[in-house]
Amino acid sequence: MSESKLDLIAxxxxxxxxxxxxxxxxxxxxxxxxxxxYGIEQxxxxxxxxxxxxxxxxxxxEQMVFTGSYARDIRELGGNxxxxxxxxxxxxxxxxxGGFILYFVGFTSDVQQAxxxxxxxxxxxxxxxxxxxxxxxxxxxxxSESEKRRARSGFIRGFGIGAAQRLRESRAAIVEESxxxxxxxxxxxxxQVDAVVDAIPHRRGRARQGADRSAFSHGHRSGLEANTGGxxxxxxxxxxx
Numbered sequence: 001m002s003e004s005k006l007d008l009i010a011x012x013x014x015x016x017x018x019x020x021x022x023x024x025x026x027x028x029x030x031x032x033x034x035x036x037x038y039g040i041e042q043x044x045x046x047x048x049x050x051x052x053x054x055x056x057x058x059x060x061x062e063q064m065v066f067t068g069s070y071a072r073d074i075r076e077l078g079g080n081x082x083x084x085x086x087x088x089x090x091x092x093x094x095x096x097x098g099g100f101i102l103y104f105v106g107f108t109s110d111v112q113q114a115x116x117x118x119x120x121x122x123x124x125x126x127x128x129x130x131x132x133x134x135x136x137x138x139x140x141x142x143x144s145e146s147e148k149r150r151a152r153s154g155f156i157r158g159f160g161i162g163a164a165q166r167l168r169e170s171r172a173a174i175v176e177e178s179x180x181x182x183x184x185x186x187x188x189x190x191x192q193v194d195a196v197v198d199a200i201p202h203r204r205g206r207a208r209q210g211a212d213r214s215a216f217s218h219g220h221r222s223g224l225e226a227n228t229g230g231x232x233x234x235x236x237x238x239x240x241x
Contacts, residue, residue: 009034009113013120017127024124029170031120035113036171039086040178042109043189057107059196061091064115067099070126073153075100077125077160078118082106084167087189088114089197105200106193125159 012031016024046057066074079090079102088106095101102118104111132155140148175182 005034005038009038010116013116017120017123028120028124029166032117032167032170033174035085035117036167036174039110039113040174040182040186042107043087043185044182046107046189047185057109059106059193060108060111061103061105061200062111062115063101063103064118065095065099065101066122069149070129070153070156071100073156073160074122074125075102076157077121077163078102078104078114080160080164081118081121081167082114084164084171085110085114085117086171086186087193089193091197091200105197107189121160121163125156125163128159129155 009031012027012034016027016031019027042057049056064075064078066072066078068074075092079092082088082090082102082104088104088110091103091105093101093103104114106114129152133152136151140151143151175186
């Protein structure tokens, strides 16, 4: 994929962070489809390089640090996105002094896309959560502060799972459209990443408390909408293919 395509992905996601939920839905879906197609192109290119005895793309480990009241929830969202994109494996840890760290292990181009999408969805989910909370605040009027926070946290967690679900479905459809051999190439790419991850020492994180069911449900629905549109996407407002 050319630099212009990568630039288009960045512009689509930047626009999705500062527009209406309806337009953000279409923009984000379009950006994600481009990301998936880019990942397939890179996987095929890397497979051809291997057959020719040329150097393959590097497998890297990069991190994102999350701070604030909902840092753990955002880190979980990023992990869900990483798994949904395919050949990336997320690892987690806590940062000394506060905050949470999400490590992305995968091929350089895949990790780049995962970080870009996670950063965009972090902005989108906070906007969606605040709008949802403004419409539901009165329902939690007599709840404790910890219960209110748990509800907002549940929305974010539901959003992340919903976004990942739609991304997996979109990826599966694109892989099928790409013709025979694509699934095998992607599976080989994933096996290489898994081998690297298996060699990295890591520990299991603490278990999460159950989310507020209503908040989780609304967040899940919002996450689904953040990643897919019901009609064809038209790139507008100065963005072009």
